[in-house]
Amino acid sequence: MKIEYVKVKRALSKSSLPDLNYAFNPYIGCMHGCVYCYGRCFTKDKEASDNWGEVIKIKENILQLLKREVKRKKIGVVGISTITDPYQPIEEKEMITRRALEILSSAKFYISIQTKSDLVLRDLDLIKGDRFDVGVTITTLNDKTARLIEPRASPPSKRAEIIEELSEKGVKRWIFYGPIIPTINDDEETINEIAGLAKETNTEVIIDMLRLRPKIILSIKRSLGKRAEEILELSKNELYMERILRTVKSELNKRKVRTSFAFPQLSLKAFL
Numbered sequence: 663m664k665i666e667y668v669k670v671k672r673a674l675s676k677s678s679l680p681d682l683n684y685a686f687n688p689y690i691g692c693m694h695g696c697v698y699c700y701g702r703c704f705t706k707d708k709e710a711s712d713n714w715g716e717v718i719k720i721k722e723n724i725l726q727l728l729k730r731e732v733k734r735k736k737i738g739v740v741g742i743s744t745i746t747d748p749y750q751p752i753e754e755k756e757m758i759t760r761r762a763l764e765i766l767s768s769a770k771f772y773i774s775i776q777t778k779s780d781l782v783l784r785d786l787d788l789i790k791g792d793r794f795d796v797g798v799t800i801t802t803l804n805d806k807t808a809r810l811i812e813p814r815a816s817p818p819s820k821r822a823e824i825i826e827e828l829s830e831k832g833v834k835r836w837i838f839y840g841p842i843i844p845t846i847n848d849d850e851e852t853i854n855e856i857a858g859l860a861k862e863t864n865t866e867v868i869i870d871m872l873r874l875r876p877k878i879i880l881s882i883k884r885s886l887g888k889r890a891e892e893i894l895e896l897s898k899n900e901l902y903m904e905r906i907l908r909t910v911k912s913e914l915n916k917r918k919v920r921t922s923f924a925f926p927q928l929s930l931k932a933f934l
């Protein structure tokens with residue numbers, strides 16, 4: 663893995679994601695190296711984008727910039743992070759995310775964290791009050807499946823523990839069940855386990871399906887070998903995906919779990 667320090671020009675960028683005003687990405691690239699990661703499509707740094715999971719750039723001046731920017735930007739919701747994981751392993755030593763939480767919360771910004779790492783638990787002393795929410799991506803509760811598609815992220819059992827702890831501490835939280843990948847994590851067992859965890863911890867579930875951008879197709883072909891063809895075929899099959907989404911929605915509704923679709927504008931009929 664190649665790791666280097668870089669200087670950047672800004673800390674907060676405008677976000678077009680639903681419910682976010684700004685994005686804060688402390689690192690370029692992500693050590694977790696998920697097979698389906700859209701970060702590789704939106705990361706401008708070609709080296710990190712082309713070698714997703716293998717090249718990490720640490721934004722060494724981002725905290726100085728953030729301190730200045732929070733004084734002149736309008737207060738809003740900051741997504742941490744949108745194209746990297748703010749709690750990937752390098753954060754344990756660098757602590758950029760932790761320092762950013764301190765700066766943003768003193769400036770009274772709202773903070774929406776999304777991660778796949780139990781390192782987020784380190785910062786629970788800061789994550790409190792109604793200015794925070796934490797999303798944990800749980801695509802499966804099966805360790806073997808997770809290793810296949812999210813090779814270096816915390817195992818699902820650890821991610822379930824994050825949700826349990828956030829629930830105990832009363833932190834606003836959500837499970838991100840996405841992307842739903844045909845034949846990988848769209849089976850009955852996965853749907854029931856995720857719905858069960860959401861029910862037990864009274865946690866909202868946000869759903870998303872796989873989106874086939876060229877770099878994602880390439881990554882799936884490279885990493886999933888023979889299984890790729892069927893996955894790609896079924897992902898394009900609207901009837902198949904609609905049936906899966908209906909099942910997911912119905913299992914969550916049955917348990918009275920709050921559910922929404924990550925990108926309502928792109929949703930299939932089942933969610934309209």
Ligand code: SF4
Pocket residue numbers: 692693694695696698699700701744745746747778812815
């Ligand atoms: S954890 Fe998130 S940002 Fe990192 S590789 Fe996986 S999907 Fe991409």
